[in-house]
């Protein structure tokens with residue numbers, strides 16, 4: 662894709678960037694990290710917080726476990742950050758297949774980590790992510806530097822409309838921070854009644870593909886009602902030398918700066 666398209670559409674899909682064996686190995690690492698962390702959380706070794714929307718979060722081994730709100734038996738929605746938990750994940754920060762295109766997207770060849778996440782979107786129970794930009798959450802931590810952060814989302818399974826593919830509004834990053842839904846308790850979600858999401862595209866892709874997009878792109882994803890998991894590993898890059906998300910306090914009062 663030409664550079665101008667990256668900037669006007671706001672996202673890049675690199676199909677099959679990782680081979681099948683490599684993708685399967687990453688998925689195996691993701692499952693072993695999850696097993697280790699949830700074992701400790703279920704033994705009560707974690708610190709529990711309940712987010713304003715009622716979602717339960719537990720922190721253990723430097724990662725936050727976000728449980729699916731309605732899954733019985735319990736299932737994990739996401740873990741974040743995660744790359745410190747396995748060398749095979751940490752090595753991706755310097756993988757040139759990722760840093761090359763990400764550097765072009767962010768306009769710098771000196772990149773550093775901001776945060777990372779594993780989204781599990783489990784078969785039958787993986788829940789929706791409502792319309793949002795990643796930017797407001799990051800802004801509460803990083804302030805104006807949040808505008809220089811972008812995500813590389815590595816698909817560990819095939820992604821289809823049925824299993825909860827990402828839906829992205831092309832070019833939405835160009836309008837800056839979108840109006841937020843004031844009736845929603847976290848204050849972080851986009852108000853779709855005041856944001857044009859009609860041109861959204863659904864990003865379907867085979868496992869091993871990587872989707873790159875900046876934090877101002879408006880996106881959502883539906884639930885996974887299929888019989889297979891839809892797992893992904895997200896690496897959020899920023900210009901080198903800036904503090905990572907885990908080193909920054911969450912300051913929700915900063916939301917008052919945003920529409």
Ligand SMILES: O=C(O)CCC(=O)C(=O)O
Nearest residue numbers: 780790825826827882893
């Ligand atoms: O994994 C997904 O479907 C949604 C990812 C996303 O938007 C997020 O983690 O903020």
